[in-house]
Amino acid sequence: MRVRSLAVLSIAAVAALLLAGCSAAGAPAASPSASGDLCAAAAAPGTASDAVTTSGDIGTAPTVTFTAPLAVTAVQRTVDVVGTGPAIKAGDYVQYGLTQVAADTGTVAGSVGYGNAPIEPVQVAVGSGIDQAFGCATVGSRIVVTQPGAQSNPPRVLVIDVLGITTGDSWCAPADTTVPFPSVAFDASGAPTITIPANTTPPTAVALETLTPGNGDVVQPGDNVTVNYTGVKWSDGSVFDSSWAKGDPATFPTSGVIAGFRRALEGQKVGSTELVVIPPVCGYGPAGQSGNTSPLAGETLVFVVNIISTAPNTQQ
Template sequence: MVTSLPFILRITVRIRPLVALSAIALSGVLLAGCASSAPTADESPTAAPVVDLCSAAAPSGAASDAVTVEGEVGQESTATFTSPLEITNLQTTVVEEGSGDPVESGELVTYALSAFNAETGEKLGAIGYDGNPVLPVQISPDNPIGQILGCATPGTRVVVAYPPADPNPGQVYVFDFVSTVPDAAWGEPQEPQAGLPEVTLADDGAPTIEIPSGDAPADLQLETLKKGDGATVESGDTVLVQYTGVKWSDGSVFDSSWENGAPASFQTTGVVDGFRQALEGQTVGSQVLVVIPPALGYGEAGSSENELAGETLVFVVDILGTQHQAPAQ
């Protein structure tokens, strides 16, 4: 599950890890815990609640076993099967085992997939490859990612046979489990700047922000606390972040994903301008500190009914993932 930012967002955005592939019509099977076009509980035998991630994976079946896959894990693949492929229930077949530690419930995972029309065999497209990752997704026994992977290890490749769900035909996915992702920034620590708020981190990565004495700066102040090694956030990207926001005036926390219990997802163009500037051009894995004056936040005092109008806002943001916009068709 992913939260929204109730204060900093201009608009509410829900995460959609399985995005539209340009003009390609893909079903919403991998919507992470959100409403989707997946079968309802009475349509899918795998929808029953489970308590163990290892037992969550859908069983193999005649449809998923009938698919032959060519291509390396981590690269776009080719799936061959006799079409139309009859799929009556969600099925998964592991075609290559990964290595390392099994994924645990609640961890963030990244993936890539190639998709095929089960009725025609046509390749619908692929996402997550060629340096264009999708957002990390939290895995659990009762969401679609858990039903595909169970407690697999990174590097695992799974054939997923997904039954028709009106108006979508049945589909076949070649699903690659790329990696697990930390839920806090993992970049290289940088030398802090003098005069800016001081940040200390708890064992789990949650920040505490101490406001210095003196007046708030009139202009936006931006500092990279940790420099990540991932993809660069571009304008209009959808990002996955951890964050804490405090008021310069009294140091009080007004919003925090750490306190809300899960990272937040939104487009960089869907937030106030100071927050946008703090994200675009940064790299995944980075932690940034931004001081946002009212003009780049919610305006001067009295300019609106928003309780943050007139406030200088301070955020510490951990950038956990970014997903670029699909090219316009």
């Protein structure tokens, strides 16, 4: 299994701007957690973040004003507009807009997440780094974050609009579909051949079908699982990865794979064989999105996965 590839969550490079500089210099990275106090994780306001003003409607790229150069020596966070929607909880996926401004010149580097420049929602977890920016902000909020320079990155001001929330339990949850499922045939060794239905538009949500029910332990969130799998592209039916072909089952934590693949594992029983269809947003992200260089970007993926074993992940 290409663990490195499947472990990469397809978050736009712009989300990395939120991560970069949000952790204390020299501090070890904490393991992200879907529980904990996001309000306490938020960076404190300071002189730099309080000096930034914004104007414009939430949901549109703001006008950002401050006296340049702005002295930015630490990550600071000021909630410029308090929204009236629900608050972010640990593990939620947040839809947001982001504007980046150079702190030394006041020059706008760009805005994404608005209008024709959508980006993928990002999961906000305690210890992820971006928890310092989002905290437990409410939908409709506008947040100003200042980041000091690091390596080749100059100091910057980020203005974030919190546009919507999807709970972790609901994100990429399997949904009913009227689209025909791919067909699967198994050879004598149990390896599958997956055939995509001809002239069919793929489903827009994760679709899951149990091909063979198991009777073993139930896979719990974050478990280490051992599986056999084959993955094909809906677009042309080509196999892009297969542990069956390699003759070597793969072992990994369910928390380390793309969201759609995780949905085919957690809650299922050992011994089951699952067919899962994964749209790009729950896989490797849209094609052409800034910073997304995965060869599987924009692809709807189809996996057949047989769950061999599961065990608690003691490293969480």
